[in-house]
Amino acid sequence: SKVEGSRALLKKLFLSRISKALVPGVSNEKLLCQLGFKGEIIKTHGVGLYNRNRRVPFRALHEDAKKFLYVGRLSIEKNLKSLITVFNDCPEWILEIVGFGPQEEQLKLMAKKNVIFRGAVKNTDLLEIYQKSDVFVLPSDREPWGLVVEEAINNGVPVALSSRVGAAEDWVGIHKCGLTFNPDDIDDIKHTLDVIANKEVNNDFRRRIQGVDFDYIEREQVDSFIF
Structure with missing residues (x-):
């Protein structure tokens, strides 16, 4: 701002x-x-x-993370073109996108097969989607807070957030539940996802999430x- x-x-x-x-x-x-x-x-x-779980059991990764998740509107301020560009160059990773919005068709045209669009999902079904993911990603150019960040962490998932996400200083800076990246730098997004995909790093964040009250x-x- x-x-x-x-x-x-x-x-x-x-x-x-x-x-x-x-x-x-x-x-x-x-x-x-x-x-x-x-x-x-x-x-x-x-x-x-939000629709909060009381306590999600600790789930350790036994191999490096491959399943990434985005939840939100498919609109220009969410910076999804940059995120999809990263995944187009990393076919070993899978990105699930939950949501809909004005950029949906444009994003689908540019995405490769490892980017899966799930459209609208009921809140009751969303919890399971979070829990089956290895990393939650929010690449927004601007985001006053980001309720989905709290939802992901509450479901035991480490987060990779744009430095312009309002919740980043609290959930990454204070609670240490993930990492941040520069949303304008494709290389920095890729590097940050590489780091948090490492199973030791990812599991350390998962342990920290277990300590959140x-x-x-x-x-x-x-x-x-x-x-």
Whole structure:
């Protein structure tokens, strides 16, 4: 988000009239501070309650990761062309894409056979898809938070996230549940997926996920709206 120029001035003017702000995580809090917000900031630890599993058993990989997953809209800001370009050059990897959107036909035309489009999936069926994946990938050019990141981690799956995903500083920086990459750099995306595909690295992230207290995070999220 712009913190300089005419847009930033409009944001600062708007924020000057606000006394209290609720933000999902660290990166959003930093943005408000960069814009000179003087009011109270409350972290909500997310953007909403999702269909949460109580505890997914630890599943170790016995070989390097091959099954990657994306869940979300098929639209330009999600940067899926760059992600598919990586998988077109890595036929040993499989990318499952769950969702639909304006870029669907264009993406299908450019993708090779190792990229599978699953379309819309019921929420009740999505949990199993997460759990059968080795890595969840979100390559967005811009993403204020990313509820799907929490869903993937809650289902025991390490994440590879664009550095512009709002949830990255919390789930990668603090909880250490995955890695980030530069969404503008195809080589960096490929390198990051190579690293997290390594079974030792991937299993280390899976062990860290087992230590996340999802009950506590959910309680904190609910409590943050009670004031």
